[in-house]
Amino acid sequence: MQNEEQARKQLESILNGKEYQVYYEDNRSILERLWDNFLMWLEENLNWSAPIGTSNGIPGFILIGMIVIVVIVLFFILLKKRMEKRTFELSQPLQRENELNWSFHKHLQEAEKQENEGNYSLATRHLFLAFLLYFHEREWVVAKIWKTNWEYYEELKKENNEVAKLFQKLALLFDQATYGEKDVKKEQYLLFRDEVVSWIKES
Template identity: 45%
Template sequence: MLKDSKARDELEEILKEREYQAYYDDSKGLISIWWEKVKDWFADLLADLFPSFAPSSAAAGPILIGIIVIMIISLGVIAFFIFRNRKRNRMLHDHKPLQSMNEMNWSFQRHLSESQKHEANGEYTLATRHLFLALLLYFHEKEWLVARIWKTNWEYYDELRKVNQEWADQFYHLARLFDEVTYGKHNIQIEEFLQFRITAMKWLENSEEIREFGVERR
């Protein structure tokens, strides 16, 4: 107990020493100087943009602080979306939607039928996968792209945009969600899946082969 009390007293003496206090004051001073420079820079910027703004007024301080906070939050949000988009695009470059020759050999009608079975069971991850593969193989059948098990969705997007840029853009958004669900462990909800299905079926429901195969049209 005495040892603990003695150690505490020694620590307090160290903290009171001039060298420590000087270091603390210097660090605090650097932060204050930096903060003042930031506020001065924003004040000058606002004065240039809005001549009626008076940096020396009593309301200027809170206004500057509010603007700085908003800008920091905005930069954080922008950085988040940039990071997320880069991650999504990397998935398009890295992952291959067709994982086996068995998936490749299925017809798009069979993948579509399989998707509907999983959807009826509430298995939206598998329903998304088979619906996307149905769309991919439908494009292959139409010769808008060439499906291969070694190709990535980015390569399919690049092929499709040579046929129709609008279709390619729609495919790009579907492919990003497909990759997030399949490889990014995104737990797709029914609302997302229904929107995914609506977009994909804009192509597939126009196919006569669907009726011939007996797949339900919704």
């Protein structure tokens, strides 16, 4: 009996020893543990089941890398949109008094001249001003040197929401060409020109 008790104590002592307990320890790195906790959270909250063995090597790190890349790309897309909106709100298309004195027909002629010379950025500028002054002549907006594209957009929304959206879209290219010092490519200009000219002819 005493031998049995002694044998049991000796067996417990051996089982509690470091050699046997090492199998029960968590030997994963901190990243693996965090990743497993993240996957468990996803599984619990989104009814999503992780691929088997994702923390056991490279596949888990590839997945987390892809998630990080997607988040970074989304961040930059949102940042770009915000910067475009800010530029749109602050830009003043009419910079000199003589630009306001020209008719929209004269700006269209100048745009065509610049297009023929291959200067698409300047052609874009004159085409946009023709578009703006066309609305001024129709009395949908009141063109002033101090006004911003945002103010013109707000005025156009009161008259025609569809036209206001087109104006906003075209103003972004105008802003990039004028303030962003971006060269407008021929293809971009031709799309821009076709939209403006067809809209003016239709109305």
